[in-house]
Amino acid sequence: MxxxxxxxxxxxxxxxxxxxxxxxxxxxxxxxxxxxxxxxxxxxxxxxxxxxxxxxxxxxxxxxxxxxxxxxxxxxxxxxxxxxxxxxxxxTPPGQAPMIWGLPAGRVVGVVSGLGITGTVGEAALLHFRGGFHDPFMYLPVTMPPVAALVLGRSALGPAGITRRVTRWWLRATAILGLSGTAFHAIGVGRDMGGWRNWQQNILNGPPIPAPPAFTGLALAGLAALGLLEDHPDD
Incomplete structure (x- = not known):
């Protein structure tokens, strides 16, 4: 372990x-x-x-x-x-388009990031369902990131000339959501019996504080994929 x-x-x-x-x-x-x-x-x-x-x-x-x-x-x-x-x-040598496994790097990173966001949504949905969605904000991690995964997948798999402005802003919002989730989870730990004075127990049994930034990391990876797609269009 x-x-x-x-x-x-x-x-x-x-x-x-x-x-x-x-x-x-x-x-x-x-x-x-x-x-x-x-x-x-x-x-x-x-x-x-x-x-x-x-x-x-x-x-x-x-x-x-x-x-x-x-x-x-x-x-x-x-x-x-x-x-x-x-x-x-x-x-990647200077002047060449980055490739991964024979495919454009932007598309590969975009697909991996989108799949990662989808899996993270599943984990968040399970644990928030366990919590009964007692706070309306608990619906955000199971509604915003799936849209981010969809628009990122469209950008990664679609034509090179498609507009990616909405994708970029949605990924930015998802990144902010991940950071905000850390604050919400910290508040959740403080609301358990004994609050932060009983941190040794509440950190283990309360909402996991390190979990929400997973959305931030994957959203940033998605933004990097968009940058690669725009800097090195493949068609």
């Missing part, structure tokens, strides 16, 4: 290194860490599925609500995948 903590920290470290690195070449350590992070996310998803399945009742609502979170390991794996894709864009 320490493995995802270590690999996630390593991925953050190499991402910071890549941001500061001005060389237009990939780095073997960064690539290795990103690949390892992706594998850990995939294996962790299997472990979490097994954890839910082995509980009494199997894949019941109770176990899905309170068992190992199915979406958490995949989020770590997705961060590794996006990091790997960023290295492929970095290694």
């Amino acid at each position: 320490f493995t995802p903590l270590v690999t996630a920290a390593m991925a953050l470290g190499v991402s910071a290194h890549g941001t500061m690195d001005t060389r237009q070449t990939p780095h073997v350590v960064r690539d290795t860490v990103y690949a390892l992070t992706g594998i850990v996310g995939l294996v962790g998803t299997g472990f979490h599925l097994f954890n839910v399945r082995r509980k009494a009742g199997g894949f019941s609502w109770q176990n899905l609500f309170y068992g190992a979170p199915l979406g958490a390991p995949m989020a770590i794996g997705l961060s590794g995948l996006l990091g790997y894709l960023s290295e492929r864009v970095r290694e």
